[in-house]
């Protein structure tokens with residue numbers, strides 16, 4: 001396999017301190033040499049402590065950069081700014097709260113090289129993946145959602161809502177992203193899927209954060225549902241319109 005330094009990793013950071021340090025250290029120690037840059041996308045509302053820790057990581061490691069998001073709040077805006085700032089052929093997105101397993105980035109990269117895929121998603125529902133310290137009710141709701149939308153989208157991908165994945169940069173650049181907040185996680189899987197890009201998945205275990213709290217709310221689940229239905233409906237309408245034009 002080619003060993004090229006052509007991977008940008010985008011890590012979103014809001015309230016994390018020790019978790020972001022461990023994320024960077026584990027990314028670096030598991031990397032055989034693919035990662036060229038790790039961009040810490042820091043919320044403008046992050047504490048001085050969080051920002052100092054991120055700047056400290058950038059001083060310590062040449063590959064680490066800090067980008068304080070400038071277009072407004074929300075993890076969607078942070079990732080969209082990061083996608084514009086990323087300079088490499090491949091881009092990974094993940095969280096700085098250690099709920100996204102740093103070692104899985106290299107597994108995604110290898111999967112992409114082996115399969116020629118355009119996008120590789122992390123899957124908590126694939127064999128070998130899983131959840132630790134996840135709320136039981138959320139776990140059941142998540143399972144039902146995944147099963148339903150696997151049918152609606154006709155896909156074997158079985159974790160459509162997880163915000164942990166790897167893209168070819170050309171895919172990221174070819175799509176108009178619209179989410180400002182957490183729906184970016186479902187949008188970044190469903191839009192490439194609808195465009196017909198080759199998608200693969202690797203198993204990974206989600207482990208509940210040990211530090212701070214999620215800023216995601218229960219209400220946002222309805223936004224996921226709304227986006228999943230709207231994107232499917234739009235794609236259906238566009239393909240019907242195209243059929244009419246062609247006939």
Ligand SMILES: Nc1nc2c(ncn2[C@@H]2O[C@H](COP(=O)(O)OP(=O)(O)O)[C@@H](O)[C@H]2O)c(=O)[nH]1
Pocket residue numbers: 012013014015016041042043044069073074075078095096097099182213214215216
């Ligand atoms: N830069 C940035 N990061 C954010 C923002 N909101 C959340 N994050 C980070 O994005 C990651 C995922 O957010 P989290 O609240 O844990 O959501 P959940 O994992 O979906 O429950 C965490 O590392 C957060 O610190 C934001 O507005 N800006």
Ligand SMILES: [Mg+2]
Pocket residue numbers: 095097099209214
């Ligand atoms: Mg989280």
